[in-house]
Amino acid sequence: MTERDGGRRPREGRSGTVPDDADAGVRQSVDSPLPSSLVPLEARRLSVHFGNRSALDCVDARFAAGETVSLLGPNGAGKSTLLKALAGILPPSHGEVRLHGRAVRRPSSAIVYVPQRSGVDWGFPVSVLDVALLGRGLRRSRFAPLGGRDRRDALDALERVGMRHLAAVQIGQLSGGQQQRAFLARALVQDGAVYLLDEPFAGVDVPTQELLVGLFGRLRDAGKTIVYASHDIAQAVASSDRIMLLNRRLVAAGPPARTMTEANLRAAFGGQAIVPVASSAAS
Ligand SMILES: Nc1ncnc2c1ncn2[C@@H]1O[C@H](COP(=O)(O)OP(=O)(O)OP(=O)(O)O)[C@@H](O)[C@H]1O
Ligand SMILES: [Mg+2]
Secondary structure, eight states: OOOOSSOOSOOOOGGGGSOOOOSTTOOOOSOOSSOTTTOOEEEEEEEEEETTEEEEEEEEEEEOTTEEEEEEOOTTSSHHHHHHHHTTSSOOSEEEEEETTEEOOSOOTTEEEEOOGGGSOTTSOOBHHHHHHHHHHTTSOTTSOOOHHHHHHHHHHHHHTTOGGGTTSBGGGSOHHHHHHHHHHHHHHHOOSEEEEESTTTTOOHHHHHHHHHHHHHHHHTTOEEEEEESOHHHHHHHOSEEEEEESEEEEEEOHHHHOOHHHHHHHHTTSOOOOSSOTTOO
16 A cells, blocks of 8 residues: 555645744744743744855744745755754754743654655665664664564554665665655654754655645544645645745745745745745735
């Protein structure tokens, strides 16, 4: 069985109560009335510098349970940097990330991070099943060996992404889309509250795209938070509850129909020709 259905249509979910500001230069309020149980992940005035260069400047963002948020912006906008900072992989220069109200300072099993495929060393001699089992690694004590239950869960996750028949294959021998599926299996095994994915749709075929959209829909329906970076504007508009436009700073965030205005797109992408999907007057 593979997961190819569901999740196509963005919905007005709990995310609808997260305040959004669609105007350039205005950041999301951090004073949402939602309790932290419904807003598992928060960035507060988050800045990341590399040397004296700023990659991310004072980003405030709240991510609700049960919503899918896509992160759009030009190359170098800080999308990957934001995802790594949210995942506790990259320490912020200023500000902080909070998960259920507690500061995130290192990777945690509750936050699943799926890196950009191009940033991964695929020469590593591990099988597809090993990759899926890595998702269990963060959940277990360093001294507890992986057992039969872990293996069954990993095989089940591989089944869900249509990869069980390739469980014994070395990861480096897979196609790009198959590697992405193996990473998804690892993410499913980890079973966190928040899923952060860096360009999961890049370079994958239509069935894999459909699988991803279906999986995101199911995770969202299970109350998970999904945040992913993308360059596919049409796809993000079609299947996200909210869009965040980023260009080092948060330019705008909100439902696609309110966020993808000409003014916001120009603020995020500069002079690049991108067709708005919302009128500036839309609210
Ligand atoms: N490890 C690093 N060392 C120095 N500079 C870095 C590092 N990682 C990212 N940067 C810089 O931070 C800025 C943001 O990079 P980032 O990778 O977050 O952008 P992005 O929005 O993900 O871009 P893309 O769409 O190309 O993936 C860029 O100017 C980049 O050069
Ligand atoms: Mg990136």
